[in-house]
Amino acid sequence: MSIQTARIEAAESGTPVASRFGDVYHPTAGARAQAEHVFLRGCGLPERWRGRSQFTVLETGFGLGNNFLTLLAAWRGDAQRCDRLHVVSIDAHPPTREDLAHWLGAGGTDDADRHALIAQWPPAIAGLHRLQFADGRVTLTLALGDVQVLLPKLALRADAIFMDGFAPAKNPAMWDAAVCKALAERAAPGALLATWCATGQLRRDLADCGFVVEKQPGFGHKREMTVARWPGQRAGAQTQPSVRTHRANAQTTDVIVIGAGLAGAAVAAALARRGLHVAVLERDAEPAARTSSHLAAAFRPAMARGSTPLARLTLAGCLLATQQWPAQAWAPCGALQMEPDEAEGRALLAAQGWPADFARWVEQDDAASLLGLRPAAGGIWFETMGYARPRELVAHWLAQPGVALHVHCAVERVERTPMGWRAIGADGRAQEADQLVLAQGPADLQAAHGLHTLSLSPVRGQCSLIDGLAPQLKAVLAGAGYLLPAQGGITVLGASYEHGEAAEDERESSHQQAQAKAAALWPGFEAAAQGKPRRAWTGIRVVTPDRLPVIGALPDPQAAPLARPGAPQLADMPRLPGAWIANAYGSRGLTYALLGAELITAQMLGEPLPIERDLADAVDPARFAWRNLKRGKTRPFSA
Numbered sequence: 334m335s336i337q338t339a340r341i342e343a344a345e346s347g348t349p350v351a352s353r354f355g356d357v358y359h360p361t362a363g364a365r366a367q368a369e370h371v372f373l374r375g376c377g378l379p380e381r382w383r384g385r386s387q388f389t390v391l392e393t394g395f396g397l398g399n400n401f402l403t404l405l406a407a408w409r410g411d412a413q414r415c416d417r418l419h420v421v422s423i424d425a426h427p428p429t430r431e432d433l434a435h436w437l438g439a440g441g442t443d444d445a446d447r448h449a450l451i452a453q454w455p456p457a458i459a460g461l462h463r464l465q466f467a468d469g470r471v472t473l474t475l476a477l478g479d480v481q482v483l484l485p486k487l488a489l490r491a492d493a494i495f496m497d498g499f500a501p502a503k504n505p506a507m508w509d510a511a512v513c514k515a516l517a518e519r520a521a522p523g524a525l526l527a528t529w530c531a532t533g534q535l536r537r538d539l540a541d542c543g544f545v546v547e548k549q550p551g552f553g554h555k556r557e558m559t560v561a562r563w564p565g566q567r568a569g570a571q572t573q574p575s576v577r578t579h580r581a582n583a584q585t586t587d588v589i590v591i592g593a594g595l596a597g598a599a600v601a602a603a604l605a606r607r608g609l610h611v612a613v614l615e616r617d618a619e620p621a622a623r624t625s626s627h628l629a630a631a632f633r634p635a636m637a638r639g640s641t642p643l644a645r646l647t648l649a650g651c652l653l654a655t656q657q658w659p660a661q662a663w664a665p666c667g668a669l670q671m672e673p674d675e676a677e678g679r680a681l682l683a684a685q686g687w688p689a690d691f692a693r694w695v696e697q698d699d700a701a702s703l704l705g706l707r708p709a710a711g712g713i714w715f716e717t718m719g720y721a722r723p724r725e726l727v728a729h730w731l732a733q734p735g736v737a738l739h740v741h742c743a744v745e746r747v748e749r750t751p752m753g754w755r756a757i758g759a760d761g762r763a764q765e766a767d768q769l770v771l772a773q774g775p776a777d778l779q780a781a782h783g784l785h786t787l788s789l790s791p792v793r794g795q796c797s798l799i800d801g802l803a804p805q806l807k808a809v810l811a812g813a814g815y816l817l818p819a820q821g822g823i824t825v826l827g828a829s830y831e832h833g834e835a836a837e838d839e840r841e842s843s844h845q846q847a848q849a850k851a852a853a854l855w856p857g858f859e860a861a862a863q864g865k866p867r868r869a870w871t872g873i874r875v876v877t878p879d880r881l882p883v884i885g886a887l888p889d890p891q892a893a894p895l896a897r898p899g900a901p902q903l904a905d906m907p908r909l910p911g912a913w914i915a916n917a918y919g920s921r922g923l924t925y926a927l928l929g930a931e932l933i934t935a936q937m938l939g940e941p942l943p944i945e946r947d948l949a950d951a952v953d954p955a956r957f958a959w960r961n962l963k964r965g966k967t968r969p970f971s972a
């Protein structure tokens with residue numbers, strides 16, 4: 334879906350005005366002063382985040398980020414601040430990076446955060462974008478899209494809500510009853526909502542949704558502002574619903590992750606970054622020795638004419654990865670998605686509505702100069718995509734303090750304990766923790782440890798690695814297969830697809846598949862490959878019947894779904910307490926690893942989800958049983 338960036342001009346006073354709405358971004362009396370008075374004080378900050386492990390702020394209208402930067406400065410300046418601050422802010426018309434930099438100006442005490450915001454500013458692409466500040470202790474989830482569409486899809490519990498659209502008369506969509514209802518549905522017990530707006534209609538709409546509304550003195554020339562409280566009280570001082578942390582005792586383990594491939598290593602690091610102690614149990618002598626042992630692998634979003642879950646998920650995964658991967662593990666060299674049918678390719682690109690700095694059409698000649706070799710056709714050029722080295726990513730994630738890697742540790746069985754889970758190795762040794770994450774890749778096909786009945790299938794794949802094939806290739810050339818820029822002189826050609834097969838032997842027929850794909854991409858391939866030494870790299874992908882990954886809480890096959898009137902809901906599917914899975918990443922382990930890790934972590938710790946609710950549902954491990962249930966199957970967990 335396309336996003337139109339803001340058109341901003343200066344009012345006579347110098348205050349920024351949005352031309353589309355004919356209204357100012359903030360009063361002349363000052364954006365930061367308004368943020369302090371209306372939003373921070375109105376929401377009882379900084380006091381209300383004190384003593385909390387995490388605190389979540391939801392904002393309607395990110396605009397130029399003045400409220401966010403004021404909030405961040407207050408958090409930094411408060412010795413008693415919460416450990417982690419999550420801000421989720423919606424905007425349909427974000428400024429361009431240049432406008433943001435211009436209007437945020439220079440100077441001030443929060444220069445570093447302002448620069449960090451500008452540096453991480455995402456492309457104008459609809460959906461959720463996650464930015465990090467203060468070493469990841471503060472996250473900003475920018476939800477780009479219309480509040481009416483996107484707010485109902487956000488999965489979070491807000492402790493504070495800032496309502497900051499343009500004036501209701503000029504921007505009614507930001508203030509109507511539907512928005513109030515969606516905010517109420519996302520308010521945590523005891524949440525406070527604040528806004529400079531004091532219309533009777535807004536107060537009535539908020540009150541109708543269940544907020545307890547009051548007037549307070551306004552800012553600048555405004556006599557009044559609105560503060561509304563969501564009833565109830567949050568439980569306890571900490572808000573980590575399902576995980577105890579044992580910070581006092583470094584010997585104990587909060588989470589066991591089985592498997593040190595891309596999926597498991599990323600989950601372990603994400604949890605450890607939140608202060609949990611994570612034990613990663615790996616059967617091999619070293620991590621990433623199986624399907625994640627590639628020399629290098631490609632990443633770019635999948636494209637579809639419509640907005641499919643696969644297209645949205647892979648886009649979200651690629652954007653998150655390129656924001657957060659460590660520089661040493663990947664190359665933003667650019668990637669060409671070759672499209673032999675130009676009309677078809679152009680239509681596909683147009684359907685995405687992406688800005689040209691993210692993806693644009695390139696003719697064959699331009700593609701040749703971008704790639705360094707002449708492809709068979711032009712296609713879609715992704716400026717910021719490329720390739721990564723999975724083993725380096727895994728090494729980086731496992732080096733996160735708080736992660737303890739145990740190699741030669743093949744888990745044979747897992748058991749429930751009164752406190753959580755016990756994983757027992759082949760040598761009889763056991764590890765215990767509150768939470769368990771299965772990230773076993775293809776091994777889960779045989780050993781699900783009796784925890785699930787998911788239908789996972791293998792797809793064997795073989796890459797051809799050819800020495801000295803294409804030293805001139807500067808970027809990823811992709812289509813049905815791919816060629817990567819040389820790694821130590823070796824060019825990787827991907828890959829064969831052999832459905833239902835899980836053997837790792839080298840096969841000539843698989844080389845032929847990979848090479849045929851390379852030849853279709855690069856007419857010069859056959860000649861260049863003549864006489865060059867060749868070897869194979871083989872791995873086993875895991876796929877589900879709907880070809881989407883399984884990421885999230887495992888369903889409990891023994892328990893009955895929650896009985897409610899009406900159609901069964903996915904959220905009501907019973908879960909195995911503290912048991913999670915990150916698997917079936919198919920051909921897209923790079924794209925999904927970090928997204929999956931952030932999703933599981935957010936679900937485990939009650940943080941805002943990094944993707945929309947419907948996307949989290951699309952990868953929910955309980956979705957297959959739920960679909961069976963909806964179809965009236967009496968035994969929903971049997972395939």
Ligand SMILES: Cc1cc2nc3c(=O)[nH]c(=O)nc-3n(C[C@H](O)[C@H](O)[C@H](O)COP(=O)(O)OP(=O)(O)OC[C@H]3O[C@@H](n4cnc5c(N)ncnc54)[C@H](O)[C@@H]3O)c2cc1C
Pocket residue numbers: 591592593594595596597614615616617620621622623624625626627629630631632742743744745772773774775776777780793794795796827828829870871872873874915916917918919920921922923924
């Ligand atoms: C030919 C081919 C080409 C590919 N190309 C790309 C590409 O270009 N881009 C891309 O993004 N993706 C690509 N992929 C996909 C990507 O490689 C996978 O999605 C990813 O590696 C899967 O990671 P994983 O962590 O789920 O599995 P794995 O890497 O297999 O990790 C699972 C780990 O669990 C361990 N384990 C299993 N059972 C146990 C147990 N009982 N106890 C302890 N440890 C256990 C295993 O030893 C292993 O280390 C490709 C795959 C193939 C096969």
Ligand SMILES: C[S@@+](CC[C@H](N)C(=O)[O-])C[C@H]1O[C@@H](n2cnc3c(N)ncnc32)[C@H](O)[C@@H]1O
Pocket residue numbers: 339357358359364393394395396397398399400401423424425426427478479480481497498499504506507
């Ligand atoms: C007053 S400005 C927000 C100022 C901002 N909070 C700040 O601190 O700089 C209002 C914002 O609401 C956004 N907006 C207007 N209509 C919207 C809609 N229907 N959905 C989402 N955002 C919208 C505008 O693009 C604009 O950025």
